Amino acid sequence: MSSNNSSSETRMSRNNERTQGAGPKRPHNGWRLFRRILFIIVAIGVLGILAGAGLFFYYAQSAPKVTEGALSSDTSTRVYDANGKVISRLGAQNRNYVKSPNIPATLKSAVVSTEDRRFYKNNGVDPIRIMGAAFANVTGSSLGMQGGSTLTQQLVKLSVFSTNASDRTLKRKAQEAWLALKVDHDYSKDQILEYYVNKVYMGNGVYGMQTAAQYYYGKTLKSLDLAQLALLAGMPQSPTNYDPTSYPALAKKRRDLVLEAMASNNAITSAQAKQAEATSITTGLVKNHQTTTSNDPKTTKVIDAYLKQVYAELKKKGYNTTTGGLKVHTNLDMGAQKKLYDIVNGNSYVSFPSSKFQVGSTIVNPNNGKVVAMIGGRKTGNVTFGLNRAVQTDRSSASTAKPLMDYGPAIDYLYYPTYEPVKDTAFTYPGTTKNLYDWDRQYQGTITMRKALYESRNIPAVRTLQNVGIKKATTFLKGLGMTFDKPLTLQNGIGLYISSEQEAAAYAAFANGGTYYKPCLVSKVVTQDGKAHNYASTGKRAMSTATAFMLTDMMKDVITNDNGSGRSAAISGLYQAGKTGTDSYPDDYADQVPDGATMDSWFTGYTKNYAVSVWTGYDKQFQTGHYVSESQTEIAQQIYKYEMSYLASKSTNTDWTAPGTVTATSQGNKTEYYVTGHAGTVSDTTATSQYGSTNTTSSSAYSSNGQATTNNSSSKTNTTTTESSTSKESSSTTEQKPGGGDGGDDDNTDSTTTSSAGSTATSTDKHTNSTADTDD
Template identity: 85%
Template sequence: MSSNNQTRQTRMSRNAERKPSGPKQPHTGWRTFRRILFVIVAIVVLGLLAGAGLFFFYAQSAPKITAGALSSDTSTRVYDANGQVISRLGAQNRNYVKNKNIPDTLKKAVVSTEDRRFYKNNGVDPIRIMGAAFANVTGSSLGMQGGSTLTQQLVKLSVFSTAASDRTLKRKAQEAWLALKVDHDYSKNQILEYYINKVYMGNGVYGMQTAAQYYYGKTLKHLSLAQLALLAGMPQSPTNYDPTTYPALAKKRRDLVLEAMAKNNVITEAQAQQAEATSITAGLTKTHKSTSTNPKTTKVIDAYLKQVYAELKSKGYNTTTGGLKVYTNLDMGAQKRLYDIVNGTAYISFPSDKFQVGSTIVNPNNGKVVAMIGGRKTGNVTFGLNRAVQTDRSSASTAKPLMDYGPAIEHLYYPTYEPVKDTAFTYPGTNKNLYDWDRRYQGTITMRKALVESRNIPAVRTLQNVGIKRATSFLAGLGMTFDKTLTLQNGIGLYISSEQEAAAYAAFANGGTYYKPYLVSKVVTQDGKAHKYSSTGKKAMSAATAFMLTDMMKGVMTSANGSGRSAAISGLYQAGKTGTDSYPDDYANKVPDGATMDSWFTGYTKNYAVSVWTGYDKQFETGHYVSETQTTIAQEIYKYEMSYLASKSTNTDWTAPSTVTETTQNGTKEYYITGHAGTVADTTATSQYGSTNTTSSSAYSSNSQVTTNSNTTQASSSTTESSTSKESSSTEQTPGGGNAGDDDDNTTSNSTSTTESSSATTTTQKSTKTNDNDD
């Protein structure tokens, strides 16, 4: 009995040990999980609230979107100075198609391709966003569905830039907000209509109706399933899916659209397979309808437009899908006249269709480029070589006012009658002689005479006195900088464009202020914001320098010995300079006597500055030279164009500023900077071939300039490097020696031979050649 009791007590004791001593407690792991879950939920809720707050904050600053913005094309409209549309890059011949004329098959193809839940979403599709994210991770989307709905894509095309740099959180929030508004305010059919008419379809074509006509020569309602599927798939990458250029890629994309349509149950599998079997090139037209508003007008303004788009690009604008309104400084009347002059036969007889022209016209008072021609007889080439802005041809003697005489007046106070030496000259540190076009020396002459007759040697001697450093600084003030250090030879030839030269000469015209040339005056972006542009004038030289140069350059056209008499216009107050660039000596015997590679004329009034280059693109090909008589063509182009410009502007003369004093020297009206009258020298001419007195006075003006003496006995052509060209030409020279040409300090160099002892900088502007130029 007692044994049984002990057994029961033992069991009860063990059971008691198994029972908990207090209330039952939850498992510790479960408590931790609940806490983590709570934190996650709290973070998600706070994130959603913060995201919603940020979304509505960004949404408040979203641009307005109107029916006009949704329905308009995204081409870049370009206007002339009078506000007339001159070009629409993109949908120039865009044919807007109304909803009732859009085939249901195309609508189904677009929806199946771009937004399968289009009819179910409210403009923004969270399910689509998550699906796109998953597809991007797994790579299962086949490039068919992105995160943006079709409505969001329409909004992006209508009011936002499509540039990758603009894909910010703020922009995406605004895009989503506007998509919700568009979906609320417009029907699905209206949204589809806007989208189908707006998308870019390659080759400057916007809208699927225009694309149907461009690629197939038909309207949308006359296209087959396969053709409509191709068009529906093109907006994602219009260039790569161009069936004429990349048929394989286009077919792959078209077939994906057909598969998506079948998957969306809008066509059968059999229909999809039958369409896929159709050749991608079936029905494509061989001739495409022009996408320009007026092909003839576009050809007239081709060079100007090309430069406009270059200017827009430099400012960061997207001209392809930006939907910009671009207002330019183009004077269409001046542009058409310039085009007619160089392409017609009514004004000038050109030697051949290959003879080329580059010309720029600038308003001296603000830097506006009012007209530009980049070539002649260019055929149907669009945006071809713009010779008006090319910088690989020497400007020849048109460089003399810019690099030689301008700095001399500005820094050395040369009067217009400054004595300059036209005597034998050898480039310092070399055995290379410099000649004038007639291979004669005139001894000591005035600066005015040297400039009017375009004598080379006085110009280079003047540059030598000024110094390369000062001359380079003067050029920089006129908007011209160079990769390599300039040399004495650049004093008779700079590698600059007609645009640069017109803007530089414009500073002479307006009294010394340089305006950087520009074509675009205002840009209005799709969001309605206007961005205005202008050129801020910077003082490049004194009013005295500008006036004195102008007064001397009047004689280029009016003097009996002036080099630019073919540019003269009776009764017009104007000034200008000629320039012709000779062939190198090793090529001179292959062209007729007096033939040149390039011929220039740059002239101006108080209202316009016109620079003209003429020559051949391939100047070393047989027959591609400018004959001596043809060198006047540049002057004639200027004359006919300036005559037109003068007819629509005032004709007023320049007046001397108060810092300039008038005087009479040897019966000629001359000018000097007040307080710097200088000394009149004996300017008896010395001819290499004549018996004129060879006495040359050493009297110079009061400034401390370089005095470079040469033996009065002239060197004969038999003892120097020969040249048969009108303008003596040489191969590249690298003058050596000291640094007299580099210093602003003027040094004196004396020599009793034909070789000058002072030196110039050792680096040439161009590595290929440098020519001696004159007129």
């Protein structure tokens, strides 16, 4: 037994020895998995860095060149006319460049402390700053003083790249960083600071801090104290909001942050910072700003309205016109612009009643929608970007609306011929006792649509709109670029609240055969990175060629017919067409102005090459004496005549030819037209005397689609109002029974309440008490 026990002990001893001498245990499975994941993460990270570096250098290869000229130039927007001549730079300021030795050390310290604390240590790109900016943005601890871009990167951005938000791509960022490294390598820190100080936008059209010192303080940079220099150093981040004149509280907060940054960066002591912070933000500011204009004052006046609209168009397209360094090419015809300016501001062409008598006018090329000239007012003084009456929409267009809302849709949808019988008989707006009158307060019975248009008679126009229907008329107007905030009514058939720009573009569609082009002033924008962006309107069919031709043929008579309302616009030998419009005072004000006085007077006319719309009147039309007398209503026609004469002298003079969809016919020794296949029914349209008797040949006239227009409206109120234009031939007539009624499709009625029908409810319902807001 002893021997057995001995051998058993020996085996156990050996096993223990083996166990003790076996070395370390194998790793646990979880540890091995962790190591694998860590290895994969590191590998992915390395690959990501390599891929990022490869992508960075790939983008860097296509980076634009950065030259000393680009670094030292300003970033103002330059505007060119159609011939490529510079006509303006944004703002009134021309930059005063300051060399590095003349830049105060205090300003340099303020800029560096605010924008790039490690400026003198980094190589143009600062990874530490980028990580710090990311952390500060997450924690909200930067107080608006920390950004990822170095001063050098900001300089590059302002010098060679577009500032549009859509261009802030990874590729752009990579190129910006690459160019910043190159700039830091090629230029000294002092040179980089010099370029930055001279390039930044400082508000109010001011570029560069030297110019800003003169603009805000009337001094050079060297003459400013610590508080003033700190203010200027902080302004580039948001020049408008940190304007000490307009927003002193925000400007002070920003200035004090700059001072704190300077103290933190040991550029000044805390005591100096506190002393400067105690200084009023308005200390030293001047009231009369020194300007060194880069624009000819005479030219600036001439193009003011056009230029204002250019900047509005650029803003809609998303461009930054202050720091974008844009080159903006426009459609401006400077010759046409100067001529129009001279006509409305001089004494050689038109006799204006006073300096307060105003004008708004737009000229459009019918073949592409280009706005070639625009006037926003006359005798405006030295105001920059003042009220642009060419684009205002708070004045009624009066009877210039008739081709747009009444007769155009009637031809397009109902196939009315030019000789369509229309009724000029007593009319009451449906659902009211509000009567509508013509300008002479007489009725001519059944007449042709042509005659109703060239004599600008209101009742046939509104009856025609009834037959068309408001829905179809609104659709037709939409095709001509017009939309309205409020539903249109029958009264809008003799007055729309639209601008001369809208009307010129709409009439241009008549001129070119029915295609609408949205009016455009900007043709091309070249951004700082050299990219060219071209702009042009795309034509859209707004009406048939037949409609455009027939309207044009009728509107020729407005100018050439002995009874036409626009005879003062006649130009011998010129093929042209157009329409007048005058907007009378409401009844409750009519006794305060002479007979024949109106609030607004329009003329819109065109050739195959140009469409010109002219509005005239007073800004405050209800102020004593601010009316347009009967003779002065012709001023709009005269402005058109002189301007169109100039335009015609530099273009071809060709007549319109009837398209194949139109058929000519002879009616009463007059060539008339109808849409081929829709000749209609010809009835007795003999005009009655303008002095009283009404033609009663038939009780109703049938339109070309066999639709009757009848008189069957009812009265729903006890009071009677009237709507008419002022009389050019002041004679009275016996009032007939109220007429009107609902014809056409079932969306054509205007059965609104008395208050709705008794006012002009349009997109800008300005004259809600008006009962006399129609035409000639």
